[in-house]
Amino acid sequence: MPTSENPPLDLESLRYEPLETRPSKVRLADLGRPVSGSSTIDEWLESLPEILAGQWIRRLRDAIVRSRSSSRPVLAAIGGHVIKTGCAPYLNDWLARGVLTGVAMNGSAAIHDLELAISGHTSEDVGARLLAGAFGFARETSELFAEACEAAAAGGIGLGAALADRIEQQGGPGMDASLLVASRRAGAPATVHVAIGTDIVHMTPRLDAAALGTASMADFRLLCHRVAGLAGGVWMNIGSAVVMPEVFLKAVAIAGNLGVSLDGMTTANLDFQQQYRGRLNVLDRPGGEGIALTGHHELLIPLLHAAVAAKIA
Numbered sequence: 001m002p003t004s005e006n007p008p009l010d011l012e013s014l015r016y017e018p019l020e021t022r023p024s025k026v027r028l029a030d031l032g033r034p035v036s037g038s039s040t041i042d043e044w045l046e047s048l049p050e051i052l053a054g055q056w057i058r059r060l061r062d063a064i065v066r067s068r069s070s071s072r073p074v075l076a077a078i079g080g081h082v083i084k085t086g087c088a089p090y091l092n093d094w095l096a097r098g099v100l101t102g103v104a105m106n107g108s109a110a111i112h113d114l115e116l117a118i119s120g121h122t123s124e125d126v127g128a129r130l131l132a133g134a135f136g137f138a139r140e141t142s143e144l145f146a147e148a149c150e151a152a153a154a155g156g157i158g159l160g161a162a163l164a165d166r167i168e169q170q171g172g173p174g175m176d177a178s179l180l181v182a183s184r185r186a187g188a189p190a191t192v193h194v195a196i197g198t199d200i201v202h203m204t205p206r207l208d209a210a211a212l213g214t215a216s217m218a219d220f221r222l223l224c225h226r227v228a229g230l231a232g233g234v235w236m237n238i239g240s241a242v243v244m245p246e247v248f249l250k251a252v253a254i255a256g257n258l259g260v261s262l263d264g265m266t267t268a269n270l271d272f273q274q275q276y277r278g279r280l281n282v283l284d285r286p287g288g289e290g291i292a293l294t295g296h297h298e299l300l301i302p303l304l305h306a307a308v309a310a311k312i313a
Helices: 039-047 051-071 080-084 089-096 107-119 126-131 139-155 157-168 179-186 209-227 243-257 276-284 295-313
Strands: 074-078 102-106 190-193 234-238 266-271 291-292
Touching: 039 051, 039 089, 039 209, 039 295, 051 074, 051 234, 051 266, 074 080, 074 089, 074 126, 074 243, 080 107, 080 295, 089 179, 089 295, 102 107, 102 179, 102 209, 107 139, 107 179, 107 190, 126 243, 139 157, 139 209, 157 179, 157 190, 157 209, 179 190, 190 209, 190 243, 209 243, 234 243, 234 276, 234 291, 243 276, 266 276, 266 295, 276 291
Parallel strands: 074 102, 074 234, 102 190, 234 266, 266 291
Antiparallel strands: none
């Protein structure tokens, strides 16, 4: 009820403006256009609404194609879920075609990649296996990973290169599906960034912690060199909520401390949830254009791959 301190509003005095002159965020030209069943992927992409993700996926596609055509780096940082959802072949194809110039991954991604390569299968039913006291104790996985760490430390190479060596020596039915092997074949560096205690291979007494740290530190320093060249290039964080965004931020910090410009860099975060570190450490804090695409990896990655393939065809 109106009071003496709060008199009734004079609604008749409200001010209106013509709809024609009012600023609006959506116009007819922005709407999507249905396509026929015979349309190409490029025609379908151009038919998407010029709104939110409809325009963002085209912007990321264009940034990747532009970087490739100008010989600027296109780097992908991934988490284990990318491998588990069957998306490595799309990245492998990009490596073979020179679209992707480097890959960085957390320990989980490297382990799933190794298992797929040597055995043709990966990913346990964690709940059931954990209750049975069996989770994480596949012999070949732990032994090969430990051997790779020892070889990396002894040979002065990174963990990614050592794992690729060990996988090729071991052989198996999934060699062509391996991202580590594909990187080796393409001559594009693959780096592995571990957080001690997060991966199943850390449970084996065979693993030398010093060798693990030495191998992963070598990869971090290699990645810093790669990030320092990202001016005009593209960094995509795909499916890593914590480790890879943090690694990227530290590499960007080193570049900034040394006075290296990252002008013109495009960053993207592709995940089924946009979380704190992916948003701030990848899209906001490093500067440049940041693009967020939210959705399932098994849909987003094939779609982006097809978009790039259609553009460069």
